[in-house]
Amino acid sequence: MLNLNADFKARAVELPELFREVFTASESEDEGRAVSALAADLLNTTPDDDLLGVLAMDRDVLVGCILFSRLHYDQDPRQVFLMSPVAVRTDRQKSGIGQKLIGFGLEQLRLHGVDFVVSYGDPAYYGKTGFQTITEEVAQPPMPLSMPQGWIGQTLSGDQKPIEGPSRCVSAFNRPELW
Ligand SMILES: CC(C)(COP(=O)(O)OP(=O)(O)OC[C@H]1O[C@@H](n2cnc3c(N)ncnc32)[C@H](O)[C@@H]1OP(=O)(O)O)[C@@H](O)C(=O)NCCC(=O)NCCS
Structure with a gap:
């Protein structure tokens, strides 16, 4: 039985290692180090109001995590969050945990009044939880995208209008190589 979002603050120290x-297992040691550093940076430098973390626990074992961080669109009143990174423990993948965790995270964002969520990933996988490929006209990324075909998003409020104007990410994402 999965327990989603147990006590995030108490378990946050384990996240960079997860x-x-x-x-490291899915891509490379370099990528493992880079995503770990990104997670630590997100946890250490993002204002509380701009970060939502969701966890999947199996009893006392951390089996998955997603971090959501705010994208500021200064010309649009809607609240937009970025979903990244997402991880499920290697020995627990492909058993539905990722989709449950994403669905739970999106529901938490909706409850917090978030209107739109974007991410940067494989549309074939994230389509299972409602994401669709979007263009930069629908929501401008904060930096040029190296793989525009991976820019995905979905409305949580039903409002399908494009998000107005340029965006700013939180400082941990403020590095061109992450995009
Ligand atoms: C991607 C990830 C989060 C998915 O979590 P998961 O618990 O393994 O996935 P689920 O069990 O919920 O979903 C499995 C389904 O998605 C498919 N799937 C999983 N990863 C996929 C991918 N990268 N691309 C396409 N499909 C994928 C599976 O084939 C399966 O399909 P099915 O439901 O038709 O059988 C997890 O595999 C992971 O942590 N991977 C390594 C890190 C990573 O790539 N993170 C995402 C980028 S930030």
Whole structure:
């Protein structure tokens, strides 16, 4: 039985290592280090109001995590969050945990009044939880995208209008190589 979002603050110290292990196994040691550093930076430097973390626990074992951080659109009143990074423990992948965790995270954002969520990933996988490929006209990314085909998003409020104007990410994402 999964327990989603147990006590985030108490378990946050474990997250960089979870991301390191998962991305080292799925991509490379360099990628593991980079995503681990990104997670640590997000946790250490993002204002509370701009970060939402969701966890999947199996009893006392951390099996998955997603970090959501705010994208500021100064010309649009809607609240927009970025979903990244996402990880499920390597030995627990492909059993539905990722989709449950994403669905739970989106519901938490909706409850917090968030209107729109974007991410940067494989549309084939994230389409299972409502994401669709979007263009930069729908929501401008904060930096040039190296893979525009991976820019995905979905409305949480039903408002389908494009988000107005340029965006700013939180400082941990303020690095061109992450985009
Ligand atoms: C991507 C990830 C979060 C998915 O979590 P998961 O718990 O393994 O996925 P689920 O069990 O919920 O979903 C499994 C389904 O998605 C598919 N799937 C999983 N990863 C996929 C991917 N990268 N691309 C396309 N499909 C994928 C599976 O084939 C399966 O399909 P099915 O439901 O038709 O059988 C997880 O595999 C992971 O942590 N991977 C390594 C890190 C990573 O790539 N993170 C995402 C980028 S930030």
